[in-house]
Amino acid sequence: MNLPLVTLGVTLLGCVLAVLGVRSWSAGQAQRQALVDRMSQSGPLALESGRRRRFAGVDRRLRGTRLGRRIERSISATGLELTAGEYAVYVVAALLALYFVVGSVFAPFFGLLAVLIGVWGANGFLNWQRAKRTEAFISQLPELTRVLANATQAGLALRTAIGMAVEELDDPAREELRRVADQLALGRSLDDALGDLVERLPSRELTVLVSTLILSNRAGGTIVTSLRNLTETLEERKETRREVTTLLSQVKVTAVAVPVLGLGFLLVINGMRDGALEDMTGALGGRVAVLIATGLYALGFILINRLTRVRI
Structure with missing residues (x-):
């Protein structure tokens, strides 16, 4: 057997396979890059604003x-x-x-x-x-119901009325209703699309509106009168919520000020003697005391927020 000739043949075969492998790898990389470019324009690698995703x-x-x-x-x-x-x-x-x-x-x-x-x-x-x-979406509900009422009074279907509301309203109502319209365009039922909207933005006002739309869509009756009455009710609730928020603003500031005062006391203690906090937390009793104090501050913060949470 001619060993140099066999060695040369094996070497040439290896080179050919290496060239084919490099070409196959390059083609795969090109296809992958083309797929990434397409998905970056309309798929999950880009956000709705067009900004490219990080990480x-x-x-x-x-x-x-x-x-x-x-x-x-x-x-x-x-x-x-x-x-x-x-x-x-x-x-x-x-x-x-x-x-x-x-x-x-x-x-x-x-x-x-x-x-x-x-x-x-x-x-x-x-x-x-x-x-x-x-909250921002709830503040737009009166305008939303007004648009839907005008569209349905003009004889348009509810799906078409939702599409008109997307063009008429600002964010966040525009973005949320666009999601509903996209789901309807993909074949989802109105009940499921509006149900997803309620799950994303849970509120009593939106629940009432969605229930009204779903029941009217199932019964097949007119919803103009219901929407106009609902618009007036939502306007009144909007003003009431604004007044309640103004009255409770001082109490909410107190809930934040209490933990901040605790941090201020710690800075004062550490300023009186350098390393005092390290000495305190170096012992088991000091750590337990710090944990108890932190829990009490957290409990106070939670209780104040609970007490100021008024359901309208």
């Missing part, structure tokens, strides 16, 4: 978990232009910064407490954004 790898892995899907549902109800991956990365970065800042100013033990409070605060931020968006 796409983290977002893809996180959305495959139950926690990621729950975070994604919460963000979708807030109207924020964030993905679950971006939210998770920002929260982790903020918690790390919070730990080092609070630990350096007070004591390392307070840094751990700040991280725990920060985790609760991250979830509270989403809830606050959701409540804020719900």
